[in-house]
Amino acid sequence: DQQVKQNSPSLSVQEGRISILNCDYTNSMFDYFLWYKKYPAEGPTFLISISSIKDKNEDGRFTVFLNKSAKHLSLHIVPSQPGDSAVYFCAASPILDGNEKLTFGTGTRLTIIP
Amino acid sequence: NAGVMQNPRHLVRRRGQEARLRCSPMKGHSHVYWYRQLPEEGLKFMVYLQKENIIDESGMPKERFSAEFPKEGPSILRIQQVVRGDSAAYFCASSGDLNSPLHFGNGTRLTVT
Numbered sequence: 001d002q003q004v005k006q007n008s009p010s011l012s013v014q015e016g017r018i019s020i021l022n023c024d025y026t027n028s029m030f031d032y033f034l035w036y037k038k039y040p041a042e043g044p045t046f047l048i049s050i051s052s053i054k055d056k057n058e059d060g061r062f063t064v065f066l067n068k069s070a071k072h073l074s075l076h077i078v079p080s081q082p083g084d085s086a087v088y089f090c091a092a093s094p095i096l097d098g099n100e101k102l103t104f105g106t107g108t109r110l111t112i113i114p
Numbered sequence: 115n116a117g118v119m120q121n122p123r124h125l126v127r128r129r130g131q132e133a134r135l136r137c138s139p140m141k142g143h144s145h146v147y148w149y150r151q152l153p154e155e156g157l158k159f160m161v162y163l164q165k166e167n168i169i170d171e172s173g174m175p176k177e178r179f180s181a182e183f184p185k186e187g188p189s190i191l192r193i194q195q196v197v198r199g200d201s202a203a204y205f206c207a208s209s210g211d212l213n214s215p216l217h218f219g220n221g222t223r224l225t226v227t
Contacts, residue, residue, distance in 0.1 A: 041220065043205050044218045102149075102159060106154070
């Protein structure tokens, strides 16, 4: 039962263009959403988060959009840079639990083409 | 400020042996979490601990797995009588409070032969 789904295992984007990573969830109790970035042989690194009271959160080149009615969120990276090549994980939790029991998607491998 | 430290980075065990994975949280962090990543899957929650207390172990297999976070020293994830299916990357994370994002260590890759 995959409650957080990232349906694109991989994505290639030209350097300088926009990267859009998508994530769908099924559990209506999820209230808090995060994106993590992971390089090989390293742990995930927190990128950006959003709570369900917002529909957009922006931090530099990274913007997360949340569509609660569609149970969908996306991460936009613009402009994309070679250092953005990594696996990106979407994660979610019921805010009542804090963030300790995050449910992760299976990840999308982003490759930025120079 | 050192990040979350996990050791060993790689651990090879034969079936039936015990595996001990260690995690030192970031300085000042009192919340520790263990996650497991099987090949081609996302990270799955195992257990959440605070000093000397297991808060939530709903993701832990019922047998062979245990975790502790003693008053002094690192958190330990212990797997007894390992089987091939235990082969995975085990990640530890810490936070200062429930409203802060988790900071992950670089993981321990366990291989059971």
